[in-house]
Amino acid sequence: MPPTTLKTHTDRQYDAQLDDLRARLVDMARRVEEMIANSVRALVNRDAALAKRTIEDDHQVNRCEVEADELCLLILAKRQPMASDLRFITLALKMVTDLERIGDLAVNICERAIDLSSVPKVKPWEDIPGMAAIVRAMVREAIDAFISRDAVKAQQVIEWDDEVDAQYRHVVLDVINVMIADRSTVENGVMVQSVAKWLERMADHATNIAEQVIFMVHGKDIRHLGKLPR
Amino acid sequence: MVTAGTSIETERRRMTGSPCPAPGRLRESSVNSDVAATKFRVRRLAAWFGSQKVLHGLDLEISNRRVTAIIGPSGCGKSTFIRCLNRMHELVPSARVGGEVRLDQEDIYGPDVDPVLLRRRVGMVFQKPNPFPSMSIRDNVLAGLRLTHQLDRASADETNERALRSAALWDEVKDRLDEPGGGLSGGQQQRLCIARALAVEPDVLLMDEPCSALDPIATARIEDLIHSLRERYTIVIVTHNMQQAARVSDRTAFLLTGELVEYAPTDRIFTAPADKRTEDYITGKFG
Numbered sequence: 001m002p003p004t005t006l007k008t009h010t011d012r013q014y015d016a017q018l019d020d021l022r023a024r025l026v027d028m029a030r031r032v033e034e035m036i037a038n039s040v041r042a043l044v045n046r047d048a049a050l051a052k053r054t055i056e057d058d059h060q061v062n063r064c065e066v067e068a069d070e071l072c073l074l075i076l077a078k079r080q081p082m083a084s085d086l087r088f089i090t091l092a093l094k095m096v097t098d099l100e101r102i103g104d105l106a107v108n109i110c111e112r113a114i115d116l117s118s119v120p121k122v123k124p125w126e127d128i129p130g131m132a133a134i135v136r137a138m139v140r141e142a143i144d145a146f147i148s149r150d151a152v153k154a155q156q157v158i159e160w161d162d163e164v165d166a167q168y169r170h171v172v173l174d175v176i177n178v179m180i181a182d183r184s185t186v187e188n189g190v191m192v193q194s195v196a197k198w199l200e201r202m203a204d205h206a207t208n209i210a211e212q213v214i215f216m217v218h219g220k221d222i223r224h225l226g227k228l229p230r
Numbered sequence: 231m232v233t234a235g236t237s238i239e240t241e242r243r244r245m246t247g248s249p250c251p252a253p254g255r256l257r258e259s260s261v262n263s264d265v266a267a268t269k270f271r272v273r274r275l276a277a278w279f280g281s282q283k284v285l286h287g288l289d290l291e292i293s294n295r296r297v298t299a300i301i302g303p304s305g306c307g308k309s310t311f312i313r314c315l316n317r318m319h320e321l322v323p324s325a326r327v328g329g330e331v332r333l334d335q336e337d338i339y340g341p342d343v344d345p346v347l348l349r350r351r352v353g354m355v356f357q358k359p360n361p362f363p364s365m366s367i368r369d370n371v372l373a374g375l376r377l378t379h380q381l382d383r384a385s386a387d388e389t390n391e392r393a394l395r396s397a398a399l400w401d402e403v404k405d406r407l408d409e410p411g412g413g414l415s416g417g418q419q420q421r422l423c424i425a426r427a428l429a430v431e432p433d434v435l436l437m438d439e440p441c442s443a444l445d446p447i448a449t450a451r452i453e454d455l456i457h458s459l460r461e462r463y464t465i466v467i468v469t470h471n472m473q474q475a476a477r478v479s480d481r482t483a484f485l486l487t488g489e490l491v492e493y494a495p496t497d498r499i500f501t502a503p504a505d506k507r508t509e510d511y512i513t514g515k516f517g
Contacts, residue, residue, distance in 0.1 A: 007515040008515060009513065011514055083503050083512050084509060087502070219501065
């Protein structure tokens, strides 16, 4: 069903619970977006201390996931949501998993940042920050689309994923060339490739969220279009 | 258009046990078509109480051997709608019906249709269990059938057991068939009423909030029963409990102020309804 003027629930406690869940998701997304920025900043600036602080931040994201899950279960048990409310709750359950995974991937990048901070640079970092900037924007816009029930914005996020994939392939080719030219860079080169891979995975999670937003708004499942067995 | 006067006469005949044509037909010339995919075809159905119009031209088709749920807020015309499907609406003084309702392609408001025969084919179960309290369980089951049939002991016992088994009550009452129906629990009484409705071998079972007076366990038993009955009967259920509609039905119709807002597969109605009014109602953003 297309988005229209939102009415409130007759039971205002129900509205309050849904608002609470929405606020928790926004807060979790904000923390995750910050983790992406800090993990890449720690990598580029060879800042091991920032990387360690960012790893600590992941505990808070994990707590957000557990609390949001609990609230979803409570709403399912008490309210038996229907239609767009049901789609919202199922989206929330999936969204927290995607956000938590993005947080974990940021932790991975931080761990590599710590490893790489004490060894010579394989190559300049011009591509990785560019990828990270798009991924951050994807997470931010996916959450914005969720809050504003904006399927057009969600579709935009899905399209950005192609750009991230292209950049990932570019980084991998670049790193391979560096490693072919100088075999001593292989160990560190693989680490750089891993960072690019994790950013690409983050973009996939943001895409998942955007696809779920479209399902929430229109009730239409667009995942795996053309890829499911008939 | 049907007025209350003509049907009250046929109802009187039913109550006094006056002779009627054979069951399973609305009139001598009628043709049974049990295999038809569409059981009821409703066109421009309107209903009044006096000058107050309560249904405003409903169009829908009810599938054979499927469960159809009717949902909507109080006063939307749900009960009136199903009472139009077996001509019970016209039993209310001043009540009128317009439009067309076809059961197996036959116009149930046709001039030579006997409403009593119609109600044998289209049975009804009400909100509050209404067994005859002092009548035995056995006699409760056979009460409807005895209005039109002389039953010998063997066929009475056979019908009794078949109906009670169909209503999933046999195992609980088989050793006390001569005890009064009023001594059963609320859930058992409701299943007894379902057995009574099934004893006359209807095609269709109309259920008007059949679980609203029952506890959750008794409700679950009735829902389980509905699931098994759908293999043999067409069931139309009015319910205020949307979770129940979602659980038991194949298709759901949402009525609002006497109009059909949306009629779609139940899975669709409760996950992604097409109409904003349906969405608002089932998510509790109403009134």
